[in-house]
Amino acid sequence: MSFGLPSLKAKASQPAQYGFQEGEFGVPDLMVSGLSSAKSRLENVHPLEQSELNYRENTHKMNMTILRNNQGLHAPLRIAMELKSAKKIGHLPFLKSHNVMYDSLTGHDLEISPEDVFNTGEFVELAGQPHAVVEKSLGLL
Known part of the structure; x- marks a missing residue:
């Protein structure tokens, strides 16, 4: 008997092509592509x-x-x-939206996640003159 629920079984995913440049000896050329790019492509998922x-x-x-x-x-x-x-629901383009209604509907207001701790107002890198930001969003600039 099926209730039509989505499957919870995890499916492994591996890329078909790794796509990094191989050097002279058949190994990745890390001086060109970097250490982090080779590691993320070679890691088993x-x-x-x-x-x-x-x-x-x-x-x-x-x-x-x-x-x-x-x-x-x-x-x-x-x-x-x-x-x-x-x-x-939105605010003016130069103000940060907190999405309070959306969070309360989805239940995210009951959780504390890293975004709540590290995404506070003093770390926001939005700077600019409010009039210029609004004019740019309206396509006047």
Whole structure:
């Protein structure tokens, strides 16, 4: 008996071509491509890594599927409409948006993540004259 839930089984992903320049002896030329580029391409990927990168999206899909099976199609459609309208709420281009409504709808306001600690207002690198920023966003400059 199937409930139509998305699969939770992790699928491994490996690139078909590694795409780094090989030197004279058939090894990567690290002086050209750099150490970090060779390491990221050669590293084996754990099967759970891709699943963990999309954790929030996977849990949202599963919750919407369970909601659809329990209450019908109207419930996920209503929630999707609320999330879409919450994403459209914005401020002037020179002000930082905190997305309070979107976070409360998705439940992210109950979590403390690294973005909450390291993405504070004193570290924001937005600088500029408000009038110039608004004029540029309107295409006047």
